[in-house]
Amino acid sequence: MEFNYLFMNNILEVKNVVKTYGDFTALNEVSLTIPKGSIYGLLGPNGAGKTSLIRIINQITLPDSGEILLDGEKLNLNHIQNIGYMPEERGLYKTMKVGEQCLYLAQLKGLSKLDATKELKYWFERLEIQGWWNKKIQELSKGMAQKIQFVVTVLHKPKLLILDEPFSGFDPVNANLIKDEIIELNKQGTSVIFSTHRMESVEEMCDHIALIHKSNKLIEGKLSDVKKEYRTNTYEVGILTDNVEGLMFDLTQKFTLSQTDFKSLNDELKLAINLGNATPNELLNTLVQRGQVTHFVEKIPSVNDIFIKTVTE
């Protein structure tokens, strides 16, 4: 029963996928579970195998072995219209007119011309680009073309949106606009796979992440769970004290100290303290005996920290 429940709630399941190119293994028994309605960050250094995996999900290439289920069904050609894909290497026909091009690409995704026109009107109005219909792509700026690219990706209302480095090439204003559109689509039920090197956008947008390194999946799970797993039981502490030496003597006996910095209005002593096996209360007790505590926060590992730690290990 419980298995079934989980099953129905995953938009995508990748099971033991292997892909090799000649002697090179691009994906080695990779399995991923992407819950319905999530924004799923697919992370990994260059050449880790992310693009290979994304291409397999888009049925651009076939896996050597393994299975992929989209919304519980084995991946097949009918699923092309359920997926919207914005590749990292993207572009449009430069000499084709915007409207004609969008219609063409939407029809290739399986939309009727009528539906495509309707959807296109909606998006053009929403992004306030109605005047571009008869312009050629080469007449548009790069940022404008990127907007069109986004419209083309989402026009056919896919259940699953796969975005590879979606913000590259956008200026901050347009990047924000697109980010809001992605979040809005997610609220309406679209699941999003998000492959990027920009950790701050992962931190900001993703609820689940997976990390692929050297063809293997190393981490996967809810972002908060992953962070819990990678917490080091370290606290950032700010303290106002007259007797620094006494404080340091007390602390070094029980804990490991290092320097840290955070924003503050006081001119206090700032420390990062690793608790080891001790509890936060033990640390607090030590601190309050020596001075005025102004700052006491658990240091949560950032996605960036986790990424670098996992990849360099």
Added chain:
Amino acid sequence: MSKLTLIIRREFLAKVRNKSFIVMTFLSPLLFVGIGVFVGFLSTMKPEVKTIAVHDETGNYFKLLKNSDEYHYTDFSLIDVKTLKDSIISEAYEGLLLIPKKANPDSLAKSIDYISNDSPDFDIISDLEKTIGQSITQQKYASNGLDTLKIKELKSMVAINIKKASGEKSIQGLNWIKTIAGGAFGYLIMMFIVLYGNMVMRSVIEEKTSRIIEVIISSVKPFQLMMGKIIGTSLAGILQFLIWALLGLSAMFILSSVFGVQVGATGAQSQQAMEMASKNMSNVQLYFQEIWNLPIATLLVSFMLYFIGGYFLYSSFYAAIGAAVDNETDSQQFLLPIILPLILGVYIGFFTVINDPHGTIATVFSMIPLTSPIVMMMRIPFGVPLWQIVISLVLLFGTFILVVWFASKIYRVGILMYGKKPSWKELYKWSKF
């Protein structure tokens, strides 16, 4: 609409709407006619008159030399040879003809000199040889007591009447029309293959460089995209050819009626009537009649079939090459082996087919798929048995299927490869991915 139809439609429209297509379609026939007129005009222009100095010590031959449009002769028999030679070097005259005084006509025949700065025109030398030779011969007739007038009278000229088995009167040079028609069609097919094959390649490269390729193949299979591109482009080619054929045929109709040739008379009317008609025809009319007698329908239909077959075959290569490279400059090393069989086809057409349209070499190369579109098109005006055409077409289309299968494998891998100029070995490796 199916995805393939959508792609075909886009590719077709992209080609046809292109300004260069419109210009090419309507301008190049004009250009051809223009070049023809220009060449004709050039050949009617009077050449510059060249003067040849003649130093004739015998005094017998200068009077035999007739001035032509191109060459004038001046008598300098009284001036010494050395001065004349100097004037040749200073380019006052085109050449100097020296006829020495000899007692014996046989030794005279061997001691005539022509001196010039540039190597002389072949025609003028053979003219001089003929004129002087005839005169010496006549002298020898006379000295041997032969009646030169009688000999002239007895000389008979033979002109063989050329007729067809069907009984029509024919004139020399009609084979020449078949040669031109065959050559034109063969050349046209090569031009179309190279032109439209290149278009396919450029369009593949464009999709790669504009980076739209991955967007498209997340919606359609690479094979569909490749085939759609090849078919769509070929439709543009066929449209262009039809426009040209229409223009050509209407020009023929107009010219025929100007010269008063009855179009379609040959097929329908009885042999006798045809013979009656052709008796009254001038040569120009006969030429036109002969053009209409060419298997025009067969030519047009087989042009279509060979164009489609040949173009499909070659453009799959072109598509694979386009996928393998990042820009047109890199494509050169791969294009050469593709162009070679085409050039071979044209050479065989012009050197072998024209001399011996149904010989072994012509027949074999009109069967081999890489050359058959060109060579067979050149043979068809001379009449080719249907079974040969059928075999050659079956071979052509069979090979096409094999090549498309192979090319699509390279295409599939190549379109997603960037920044690397692959080697032949790598292309082979790709085909096995």
